[in-house]
Amino acid sequence: IDINMAFLYGLIDDDVYISLPNGIYFPNIPRPPVSRKKYAKLLKSLYGLKQAPSIFRGVLHSFLLLLHFLPSDSDPCLYYRWTDTIFILLAVHVDDILIITNDQETLVDFKKKMKEKFSIKELGPLHNQEFLGSQIDYHQEDGILTVHCDRYIKESLEALGIDFSRSRPVSTPIVKLDSSSPIIPENQLPPWNLRSLSGILTYATTTCRPDIAVAASLLSATKWEAITYQDISNGQRVIDYLVTMLKEKPKLGLKFNRSLFKSSKEAFSFICYSDSDYAGDHVTCRSRSGHVIFSCNSLIYWRSRLQPTISLSSTAAEITSLSDLCRELVWITNISSQIGFPQELIPVYEDNRPAITIAYRTNLTQRTRHIRIRDLWVRELVNTNLCRIYYCSTYKNIADFFTKILNARVFKVFAEAITGYSNARHIPPQAVDESKESPVITADDAIL
Numbered sequence: 001i002d003i004n005m006a007f008l009y010g011l012i013d014d015d016v017y018i019s020l021p022n023g024i025y026f027p028n029i030p031r032p033p034v035s036r037k038k039y040a041k042l043l044k045s046l047y048g049l050k051q052a053p054s055i056f057r058g059v060l061h062s063f064l065l066l067l068h069f070l071p072s073d074s075d076p077c078l079y080y081r082w083t084d085t086i087f088i089l090l091a092v093h094v095d096d097i098l099i100i101t102n103d104q105e106t107l108v109d110f111k112k113k114m115k116e117k118f119s120i121k122e123l124g125p126l127h128n129q130e131f132l133g134s135q136i137d138y139h140q141e142d143g144i145l146t147v148h149c150d151r152y153i154k155e156s157l158e159a160l161g162i163d164f165s166r167s168r169p170v171s172t173p174i175v176k177l178d179s180s181s182p183i184i185p186e187n188q189l190p191p192w193n194l195r196s197l198s199g200i201l202t203y204a205t206t207t208c209r210p211d212i213a214v215a216a217s218l219l220s221a222t223k224w225e226a227i228t229y230q231d232i233s234n235g236q237r238v239i240d241y242l243v244t245m246l247k248e249k250p251k252l253g254l255k256f257n258r259s260l261f262k263s264s265k266e267a268f269s270f271i272c273y274s275d276s277d278y279a280g281d282h283v284t285c286r287s288r289s290g291h292v293i294f295s296c297n298s299l300i301y302w303r304s305r306l307q308p309t310i311s312l313s314s315t316a317a318e319i320t321s322l323s324d325l326c327r328e329l330v331w332i333t334n335i336s337s338q339i340g341f342p343q344e345l346i347p348v349y350e351d352n353r354p355a356i357t358i359a360y361r362t363n364l365t366q367r368t369r370h371i372r373i374r375d376l377w378v379r380e381l382v383n384t385n386l387c388r389i390y391y392c393s394t395y396k397n398i399a400d401f402f403t404k405i406l407n408a409r410v411f412k413v414f415a416e417a418i419t420g421y422s423n424a425r426h427i428p429p430q431a432v433d434e435s436k437e438s439p440v441i442t443a444d445d446a447i448l
Contacts, residue, residue: 290402
């Protein structure tokens with residue numbers, strides 16, 4: 001549902017005055033001279049005020065509390081209400097509300113109460129609808145939900161002036177970088193804007209296109225005051241890839257398939273991967289972290305980013321990536337538990353044995369004491385049984401997809417796995433519990 005004129009419902013606590021244009025007068029008040037400015041004190045919120053979004057959120061929050069909804073402790077825009085057999089979830093984005101429930105009468109009753117308080121527009125079921133730039137296809141009988149942003153990408157590229165007929169087919173969004181590429185003269189810049197393209201990629205990556213995460217991250221690090229030939233080449237390569245996917249793989253995004261699992265508990269269980277590319281940035285020598293969380297055969301969280309500091313070893317880089325993943329894992333598991341899907345001993349797959357050893361051992365040696373304490377808090381999460389870290393080979397670590405530029409063959413395999421486009425169930429690698437094995441290799445020796 002969409003709330004009409006949402007910002008006009010709130011009362012203002014502060015003293016805010018507006019200047020009135022000529023021609024506006026109030027009854028029972030003498031008209032001032034035309035040359036004198038007229039002012040009025042605002043009693044209610046108005047579009048254009050900086051306080052307007054916050055005021056409306058307070059109005060909506062108070063109303064939802066009266067309806068016995070509870071806000072999530074981890075996300076203030078998520079509200080939920082449970083009874084023995086009925087649940088209803090609300091995802092609020094300013095004046096747009098996404099409603100999820102398992103009871104039709106509860107849905108009708110909630111919309112009726114919303115109409116008594118606000119003027120709302122009913123947009124109907126999510127199937128074939130667009131929400132925040134993402135298109136959602138939901139087939140309840142098959143248990144398949146697909147989230148994609150083909151329309152957003154197509155319209156955004158057209159707004160940049162991209163001619164789809166001139167794009168060449170490519171299988172990967174980015175190729176090997178050349179840090180020695182010269183700066184391109186202004187008169188040789190393409191007609192499309194590289195900074196605008198970076199914004200389009202960032203939004204698409206954040207919503208439902210993890211396959212372009214590395215390309216978007218690398219392109220956003222461009223020095224805009226000194227754009228090089230390589231930067232323009234990367235931008236054109238990403239454009240060609242997006243156009244190719246629009247033609248060859250329509251509705252490419254995230255595909256959640258409940259029918260592949262025997263039970264809801266199995267379907268909504270988390271599977272995590274963590275990896276890093278040690279000193280992958282040749283300019284800053286910083287490592288790139290990549291981590292993903294699977295649920296219902298597709299991704300619910302993914303990240304590709306440069307680490308904030310320089311790591312002195314590949315083990316330190318892996319520990320930092322594990323720590324970043326575990327922070328997000330705490331947040332997501334809190335939300336999952338509040339909406340009725342508690343998690344138990346979440347498997348986390350890592351391809352660096354020394355990093356796993358450090359996560360399970362408490363002793364720090366001369367070669368490992370430089371690792372920051374905040375990065376070692378993953379050990380506490382392991383001890384509290386939130387997660388269990390297992391070893392897997394690099395070739396089976398899906399987080400590797402988010403750390404570096406891959407060749408076409410490996411890229412295709414990982415891209416189909418993270419999007420669920422192939423309709424095959426994702427099966428994690430065979431778990432190797434490093435905590436129960438004999439310490440054949442120690443962190444102190446392995447870093448050498």
